[in-house]
Amino acid sequence: MATLSVPNHVPPVSEDSERLRKAFEGWGTDEATIINILAHRNARQRTTIRQVYAETYGEELLKSLEKELSSDFERIVLLWTLRPAERDALLANEAARKRGNGVYVLLELATTRSSRELFQAREEYHIRFKRSLEEDVAHYITGDYRKLLVPLLTAYRYEGPEVNSSLAHSEAKILREKISEKAYNHEEVIRILTTRSKEQLNATLNHYRDQFGNAINKDLKSDPEDRYLTFLRATIKCLTTPEKYFEKVLRLAIKGLGTDEEGLTRVVVTRAEVDLKRINEEYYRRNSVPLVQAIKGDTSGDYERMLLALLGHEN
Amino acid sequence: MATLSVPNHVPPVSEDSERLRKAFEGWGTDEATIINILAHRNARQRTTIRQVYAETYGEELLKSLEKELSSDFERIVLLWTLRPAERDALLANEAARKRGNGVYVLLELATTRSSRELFQAREEYHIRFKRSLEEDVAHYITGDYRKLLVPLLTAYRYEGPEVNSSLAHSEAKILREKISEKAYNHEEVIRILTTRSKEQLNATLNHYRDQFGNAINKDLKSDPEDRYLTFLRATIKCLTTPEKYFEKVLRLAIKGLGTDEEGLTRVVVTRAEVDLKRINEEYYRRNSVPLVQAIKGDTSGDYERMLLALLGHEN
The missing domain is CATH 1.10.220.10 (Annexin)
Structure with a gap:
């Protein structure tokens, strides 16, 4: 139930890497090519592209993207390009330090990933931040939120079908x-x-x-x-019912004056390879407007194009 | 600082497996051979022996050992033969259901394994018990013990040298x-x-x-x-200072009338490949009696021989 669409015949990694490099060169940036490639490769493929790109050009792909892109489009492309566990570690760190609504980002990580994915995010957290995820969450967040969040984040839930x-x-x-x-x-x-x-x-x-x-x-x-x-x-x-939870995050992000790009980006990026199709259906059921249409009405430019590509809706 | 001694030239696995099989056959059991082989192979080697034994004889090595051995000797050989993560999962399950002093066994697991080893024990727990470790501990243990034990057991502590x-x-x-x-x-x-x-x-x-x-x-x-x-x-x-903690467990296990075989077996089996040499030194420092001598005075037979072999003290 992913919305990510990967072409049947994916070009060789060296070709993807070269086309991306060309997209960064000369005057301006070729955003269409960036979307065309990255928004149509799965996590494993994106990781291979990053490796080959770094070996070939002596610069991290993420660094090049950071130099060339800006604002909401930059953030969505960077977050998307990361491996899911790296991305989760990064989002969790931002969320822990932000406190406030950050608790919802932490909640998503703790409850909507598989037990193994959650653990992999904790491993990445060590590598990137030289501390443990629970250490930071327990340090920054207090009271009842902490009481519930820390055990949620440190759980390694059994995932078998047995019910007592x-x-x-x-x-x-x-x-x-x-x-x-x-x-x-x-x-x-x-x-x-x-x-x-x-x-x-x-x-x-x-x-x-x-x-x-x-x-x-x-x-x-x-x-x-x-x-x-x-x-x-x-x-x-x-x-x-995670699809109902995510539908609501999207609904609130889009609703009213202005858009909460952070929530919109996060849900699309973290769910496109998982269950965004189901969230999409839930959105239509609840709002009688297709999510794609709501996004078109509320966003614009390359950011909009990237969101739609991840939703499987190219022109 | 392990006490385990593995010979410089380890025989082929097929030979170990065959000698073990012969030790079980005929009248009586050849305990000396069992000790001679198993007490001188590291975790990886023991696992390979188990695989080859099961493939060759169509029976699990642990099952054969269970049939042939009994009482304290059986328990120490079985626990020793298990992979560390399997053994930890098993000990933790016994401990959670026993409550009472079981909390100390759980404490050892939570605090004296590396972060990765602790996590591996949690993975094994899923496989063997179809539940999570923290689920059982939080279910069986209550009050202040639970408040401290559950986060200890679910932690994935950072292990770098950085200090703030x-x-x-x-x-x-x-x-x-x-x-x-x-x-x-x-x-x-x-x-x-x-x-x-x-x-x-x-x-x-x-x-x-x-x-x-x-x-x-x-x-x-x-x-x-x-x-x-x-x-x-x-x-x-x-x-x-885990060596001081374990020294005390050994001291209390040996001291006075009778022996707490459970504690003695557990410490020797779980630390022989880790830091038993250091615990040994600490024991001598604190008691002015070598641990080996104390064990000789308090145990006997094959059980004694197995303990001494794991301590690196063969005749």
Whole structure:
């Protein structure tokens, strides 16, 4: 359910690398070629292009791109060109230091990557920042957000299909109890959400709904002003229906005056090779407007062209 | 600083495998051969022997050993034969379900393995138990132990030499404050101990001692009856001077009437390929009796012979 489109016959890496180099030379930059190549290569192919480019021209491809491009187009091309684990490490570092809404970027990383991908981002974090991801997050972020985020980010969840249904029953009951006591940050709530496999959690939340009448996120809407509660609902959404979570990020990024390019870029770049097709469908279902059309109305120039290319919508 | 001794000329794997098979055949078992081979092969070599044995005889080597051996000798040979990550996963599972003193086994795993080794144990845990390590630990263990153990076990600590000395100062001050308030389970204490690199932590604790007069573990001795405080001191010992921690486990295992074979086996098996030589030295320094002599006085038979072989002391 990726939207990335890779041509059936990909040219040799040396050719991609040479065409990119030519796109940077002379007056101006040939953005169309950059999009044409990079937006149509998968992560492994982009990494090989970077290697060959650096060997051939004695300069990192990312460095060349940085020199030639600017603003939103620069950011989307740079983020896209990185390996997913490198990109996640970078986004996580920015997010930890930004605090505020950064917690949502960290939440996405913690809950919508596979267990192995999350671990690979932690490995990259060591290499790039000489510290651990959890070290920075626990240092910069405090209170209830920290209580929930650090175990989410350090988890290595089991990913098999096994479900223990008596456990689902007993843990649904614990969740219900803590929610009725408004103990939303209770360590048992955090334990269940941060350690159980997604399959197990799903069984628990299904049982919650069957047994207690409401979906858990409905019961977590008691106080619309409570920002931690909003975050807790987002956590549950990310763990169970990530396409709905991402649809909402896109919707809010596009809606109203101006665009939140950061959110738009992040979702498109991180999901294009994963599940952007499904997010796209969810967007249409929820807004009755195709995502591509909404993006066309809200962005322009090379940035717009890059977004559309990653969405699989070339002219 | 391993005590494991591997001969200069290791026989071909097929020969090791055949000799082991012969040791199991006929009346009785040839324990000497089992020790002679397995106690003198490193982890990689033992794994290859297991592969070749299984291919040749259609039975797992561990299964054959289980059939032929019994009691303490069986346990030490089985644990030793496992790959370190497999063994850690197994020990951790036993420990989580045992609770009680199991927390110390979990503590050892969390603090005395490299970041990568700890992660590999978590991978093996998935494979063997179809759940995550942290899931079981957080489920079975509660209260302050859980608060400290889960982040210790899920950490992926940075292992570089970099030290931030102003951070060491400010975090020494936080530790001091919380200790004077007797807030030993405070989330900031837990954050510092569970996320900082060992080098950074060492700098912080050195600064603590210089600035406030006592080693931190001295200040943590306010209440000798408080079992969580004992655990907290062990955590700091494991993180900073693991050889002293393991010396104490051995000392308590051997001391008095009867032997704690479980602790003795665990320390010898898990450290023989790592730092048992250093633990050995520490044992002599602290007890004025060589560890080998203490073990001879307290154990017997094949179990004794296996321990001594792993300690590099054959007849």
